[in-house]
Amino acid sequence: MVVTSSDKYRSEIFLIAPPSPLVYPRTFLQYLAGQTPLGIGYIAALLQKEGFRVCCLNLYMGLKDTDPLIELIVHNQPAIIGFSTMTENFQNGVLLAQLVKDHCPNAIIVFGGPHITFLDDEALLKNSCIDIAVRGEGEFTMLELANLFIRGIGVLWEIKGISYREDGKIVRTPARPLLKDLDILPFPVREIPSLDKTASLHNVRNSVITSRGCPGHCKFCAASALAGGRYRKRSINNIAEEIESLKSRGLDFINFGDDTISADLSRLLVICHLLKEIGMRWSCESRVDIMTRELAIILANSGCTGIQFGVESGSQKLLDEMGKDITIAQVEQAVDWCSQAGMRVVCSMMIGVPGDTEDTIRQTISFAERLQRKYRVGVIMGCTVPYPGTYYYRMAEKLGIHIATDNYNLYSTVNPIMDTPYLTRWQVRNLYYDAILQLFKSLSRQYRDLFARMSQDSLAQAGYSLQTNWSSRR
Structure with a gap:
């Protein structure tokens, strides 16, 4: 992750794995096995291959202080902020999404992962901070969203595998077919930092x-x-x-x-x-x-x-x-x-x-x-x-x-x-x-x-x- 004062190096897209609610005191439990966020790693790799500047954050093991995250978001002013969640950390993701939305109101907030794949309607109706839900595999869906919101290429309703609000109703585009050839994906980004210096890096990469x-x-x-x-x-x-x-x-x-x-x-x-x-x-x-x-x-x-x-x-x-x-x-x-x-x-x-x-x-x-x-x-x-x-x-x-x-x-x-x-x-x-x-x-x-x-x-x-x-x- 590179963050400098130059616009050239500011990240256009943030991809975040939100904190788990099961975060323990930093005693001997600090070795709680972390989950490598390969989901956002694969998405980041494809986006970077296509020339987008991406910042990934693995907050799964906890976030004691939100100030560093907000400073990072405000500094970069990303066009898209994506959250990849399971069921257990979905609500923590929503809390963070609302927080970053307050400080970066123009950013498009995108949620993906197993939970929102199955409960996209509920998530969008209950959480106004979520702009778009990605259903199923997210690599090429996120690429098309990046092309749309950053480069002005494409139209929203033609992007397969997403759900969003329009005139108070939920729009669900057709499901995106599963990738047939997994070899076309670049290898995932693995250097995904935490903002908590005390978080264990055990089994992260x-x-x-x-x-x-x-x-x-x-x-x-x-x-x-x-x-x-x-x-x-x-x-x-x-x-x-x-x-x-x-x-x-x-x-x-x-x-x-x-x-x-x-x-x-x-x-x-x-x-x-x-x-x-x-x-x-x-x-x-x-x-x-x-x-x-x-x-x-x-x-x-x-x-x-x-x-x-x-x-x-x-x-x-x-x-x-x-x-x-x-x-x-x-x-x-x-x-x-x-x-x-x-x-x-x-x-x-x-x-x-x-x-x-x-x-x-x-x-x-x-x-x-x-x-x-x-x-x-x-x-x-x-x-x-x-x-x-x-x-x-x-x-x-x-x-x-x-x-x-x-x-x-x-x-x-x-x-x-x-x-x-x-x-x-x-x-x-x-x-x-x-x-x-x-x-x-x-x-x-x-x-x-x-x-x-x-x-x-x-x-x-x-x-x-x-x-x-x-x-x-x-």
């Missing part, structure tokens, strides 16, 4: 995405709805070029951020060969049902140091109901094989799904403890959240779900917000605290003493933070 979409149809996830159920892949040559460029810059570890890098097994094996040749250590998420002893050995030998499995529940009945298409036996076998191969294994699990009872939640906690004790795996335990775009959100009434709030700051996996046919959110909350305490029995004396002094809310956030941090280690 080392994510790579080799594909988009997921062929699965898990009812708690919006990935399939976002990508229309399509799974699209970058070419191996394109992936190799990016990884080699990261290696040449001194990086020796990457995390693959694909929804599921293992959807195409033959392709995964080629990627393993590539990574071994380049000499890059790596981690990823995968499904347990594709794992074999031979594959685990191949992954480890190619430099994979850690793998995360979406296990979700210790109840086979609930796994079937949520559309996971895996078995408890497959989970244990995959964990065993990967642990034996020398990889750090992490299992993500959730409680409070529709259909959960106290008994099935106890099953999940017990299963998590067994995996932790027997295979020394890390466990990320969270509460089920009916995010917009998921089956649970769309079918809430039919499923007997009561979503208790539309305060999106509360839509986090440490905070249950829905009542199900068998459990209230308060019951799930108490069971979640029990789970955190059970799973951290093996912590060192230092952390056990710290947890003992925490309130329940702090306990839940700290527990999730430590689990997430543990899972992201090399």
Whole structure:
């Protein structure tokens, strides 16, 4: 990011990842694993390639003081300010948008990301500071908006994949087709600073995405709805070029951020060969049902140091109901094989799904403890959240779900917000605290003493933070 007094270097476009509401005190929790904002990184790269001056800011880990942001905005007077949000940080994005709009009234405020893709009407009707909502993939939509508002090229209503207000009504242009060829995108901008000097840079620059979409149809996830159920892949040559460029810059570890890098097994094996040749250590998420002893050995030998499995529940009945298409036996076998191969294994699990009872939640906690004790795996335990775009959100009434709030700051996996046919959110909350305490029995004396002094809310956030941090280690 370059900011000088010369107009020549003033940024025409700002792209911002707003703060998460789950920002913790800067104690040992400072290592809370940050989320690399590759979404705005890809958009920025394309805009810069086309000659636009862009400033990116990663505020996800917090913004203690808004004055530096306002000074930056006022100094640059950008034509467009874009915010990329998930559900949990959407309202923080709105607060920042209103603030910058007050100081830069002529700027066009654009929101993109999963949340506004599904709730564009609501977002525009409730928040006058938002001028345009981008639905779906944003790279070429933002390019067309930049051409329109900065260079005077094009007309608004012909830009696909946007929603905006006109005469008090919401105008929705036709959906933009998903990119068929991901290789046409330039590699993402990675040097995305924070305005908070104390914010951790842990894992900020080392994510790579080799594909988009997921062929699965898990009812708690919006990935399939976002990508229309399509799974699209970058070419191996394109992936190799990016990884080699990261290696040449001194990086020796990457995390693959694909929804599921293992959807195409033959392709995964080629990627393993590539990574071994380049000499890059790596981690990823995968499904347990594709794992074999031979594959685990191949992954480890190619430099994979850690793998995360979406296990979700210790109840086979609930796994079937949520559309996971895996078995408890497959989970244990995959964990065993990967642990034996020398990889750090992490299992993500959730409680409070529709259909959960106290008994099935106890099953999940017990299963998590067994995996932790027997295979020394890390466990990320969270509460089920009916995010917009998921089956649970769309079918809430039919499923007997009561979503208790539309305060999106509360839509986090440490905070249950829905009542199900068998459990209230308060019951799930108490069971979640029990789970955190059970799973951290093996912590060192230092952390056990710290947890003992925490309130329940702090306990839940700290527990999730430590689990997430543990899972992201090399």
